């Protein structure tokens with residue numbers, strides 16, 4: 001059945017017979033670099049295992065991410081025993097699930113949301129900017145990876161649950177550390193369950209567990225934390241007693257009401273009691289907290305790193321940021337017109353639209369996402385019934401194929417000096433081609449649902465900080481990305497200090 005794959009160049013001599021080489025580069029955290037090296041040597045399609053191939057061209061992306069389905073690896077993302085959107089393997093159930101809440105993640109919804117505008121302004125002026133102001137006054141340094149993860153978690157959870165019901169990781173350091181630690185253990189602990197799901201399940205049946213107890217405890221910790229947040233907001237919605245100082249629980253309310261409507265139309269099976277419905281909603285909420293905090297936190301950190309390494313670009317960016325009307329000056333009282341002044345009333349979409357139009361700010365964000373894609377590794381899909389052609393090679397049905405942002409973003413024919421952070425490539429003659437090859441959020445129906453939210457939150461964070469402060473490296477040792485599916489700084493930190501700019 002697999003004979004057609006023999007025509008594809010092998011990344012390693014053993015790959016036609018065994019998956020051990022692929023599993024070993026994954027386990028030893030070398031997958032992204034090794035697969036890219038194989039593409040450089042062997043061309044746009046390479047075989048990585050008896051039934052697995054990698055591709056790194058636009059045509060390949062279009063073929064695989066058109067409508068091919070996911071594989072069992074995604075079942076490692078199940079929470080509360082029920083799959084969130086990301087873990088739906090088949091297209092039909094996935095589309096139905098996505099319709100439950102995709103409207104509140106569309107770009108126009110996010111851009112016009114008065115809830116997002118209100119909690120962004122509150123989180124930035126009450127939490128983030130005061131911390132940076134203290135660093136500027138005292139000279140104390142800040143671990144911006146922690147800051148950015150906490151910011152991303154607090155914003156995504158405010159959108160899910162409402163600002164009074166979400167996390168407060170920016171001020172509650174213990175809660176933040178506990179969560180980050182639990183998540184780190186979970187990511188490592190589920191390696192075998194994700195990569196060898198059938199073997200893991202079979203061994204579990206005879207009492208051998210490949211998932212470490214610490215990882216199960218970490219998952220339980222995250223599920224408990226999210227369940228508490230869900231329960232508080234659920235009770236408030238049911239009793240019509242949402243805290244008047246809170247922004248709306250946009251995603252939770254949307255997901256709950258559409259799930260309730262869709263189950264009213266069908267008879268729930270015996271296992272689908274009220275608890276099942278609550279778990280199904282909570283499963284998506286936890287998935288969004290997980291998907292939303294780390295990716296954006298990592299990218300903001302690399303943007304701050306590169307801006308600190310490029311002071312002239314930082315100065316030009318600041319001038320651009322101060323050109324918007326009203327600018328995000330902080331603290332607002334010491335300046336004239338500021339978007340943060342309580343007396344200034346501006347429509348919720350004014351700042352997102354203004355930031356969206358700034359070339360240097362957007363180039364900063366997109367070039368950082370290109371060079372340091374937070375989700376760097378291959379996103380697996382399965383060749384459909386009857387098989388499919390990929391770059392002239394026949395892939396039999398069931399063969400796993402993927403592309404990795406790490407490789408796609410290093411094509412020197414599109415991204416000259418690909419290993420360098422060059423934001424100007426997003427403003428030059430070839431900007432259209434560069435944008436076509438940008439693939440940090442995936443593509444097709446399984447691409448990132450949180451893309452518009454993430455881009456807006458990252459733009460506003462960078463704008464608020466760099467309108468007012470310059471950043472400087474204190475300790476960037478270990479800043480290089482780990483070679484894993486989610487590729488954050490190896491050292492788990494980036495220490496900067498900030499200076500106020502008048």
Ligand code: HEM
Pocket residue numbers: 085086087098156287288289291292293295296299373374375379380440441442445446447448449450451453454
């Ligand atoms: C810089 C920020 C982000 C990046 C780079 C990113 C990247 C991605 C990528 C590459 C995928 C496809 C993964 C695959 O198919 O294997 C994805 C899917 C997804 N992302 Fe994001 N993401 C980001 C932020 C967010 C945020 C803020 C949310 C919060 C809602 C989110 C929620 C999701 C969900 C639910 C999926 C699964 C979509 C589906 O299966 O239909 N992401 N993301």
